[in-house]
Amino acid sequence: MLLPLAAAVAGCGPPNAGAWAPEEVVARAAYRGDGPPIIRLYTMVNNRSGAGAHTSLLINASQQVIFDPAGNVEHPGVPERNDVLFGVTTEFERIYRSAHARETHHVVIQTRPVSPEVAEMAFRAVQRAGPVQPALCTLVTARVLSELPGFESIRPVWFPRQLMEAFGQLPGVTEEKLVEYDDPDKFKAIMSYQGPDAAAAN
Template sequence: MRNTRSDSGAHTSLLIDASQRVMFDPAGSFGHETIPERDDVLFGFSPRIEAYYASYHARLTFYVVAQKVDVSPEVAELALELALSNGAVPNALCTHATSSLVSRLPGFESIGVTYFPNNMMDDVARLPGVETTVYRENDSEDKSVAAAAIDAQIRTGQ
C-alpha cells in the first residue's frame, strides 16, 4: 500500500497460492468474522476475498500495488510454511517480516531485508517475469467505511 500524496510505502503483505491460498498480512488490520486468521495469516483467500482486501486498502489517501511472481509448487509451499511458523508481527514491522520471509525463498535471494515498503517493491520489480497491477479507489479516508461496505457484501454474498 502506498500513500497517494507522498508515494511513500504504508504496508506490505504477501498472497501465497500453495496447497492453501492465504494472505500473510503481518501487523495488518484487514479481517472479518468469516475469514479465519492465525498469527497474521488469513485463510481461504479466494479471488473474491483478495478483491475485498484490495478495496479495503485502496481509498482516497492510499492505493495498492500488487506484484505477482509465478513460483513452483515447492516454493509456494515453503512460503506457506514460513508464514505459518512466523507468528504474529508487531505494528510497523510488516515489511521487515515480509521481506525476511521472501528473501529465504529459492529465487528470491536478491530481495533485501528492509523496513521500507518501497525498497521491497523495487527489489521485487527487478525479478524476471513480475506482473504489476495498481488498484485505486476514491473512497473515504476512513477505513471503517470500506470495512462496513465489505461486511455488507460478504453477508449478501456479492
C-alpha cells in the same frame, strides 16, 4: 445477513496478538485458488506523500492465504492464525485489495508465478513468522521472501517501497496499480463479504 467485521487498513497497526483460530475452523475455511501457484506482494502507498504504508503477501499454494503482518483485518469467515488469513477466496482477495485503495492510498500489486514447491515453502514460512509487531510488516515479509528459492536477491528492508522495487526486479513479475477515490472508510465493502458458502448458494 452481513457478517460483522473490524478492520484497520493501509497501515502496520497493533497486531492481533494471539489470534489463533481452532483447527476445525481453519480446515473448514481452506481454499485454493483456481490459478497457478503464485506469490503476490501488496504495497499500500500514501497518495499524498508517496511513502509506503503497509506490506502484505498473498500465497496460492495448497491453500490460498494472505499474510497480513501487523495488519488488523478481521472477518469471521476468514479465520486468522498469527497474521495469516485463511480461506482467502477470489472474492475476498478482491475486497481486501479494494479496502486498501481509497482517496488516501493506492495499492501496487506485484505477482510472480512460482513452482508448487516454492509456494508451499512460502505458505509454511508465513505460518512461522507471526504475530508481527507494529512497523515490522515490511521487514518480516522481506525476510520470508529472502529465504525462498528464486528470491535470494531480496534483502531485509524496513520500508515498503524498497521491498516493492526489489520485488519488481525479479524475473516474471507482473505489476498493476489499484487506484480508487472513494471514501476512506472501506469497512462497508469488506462487511459485504459473506464467505464461500453464500457464494455457492447463489
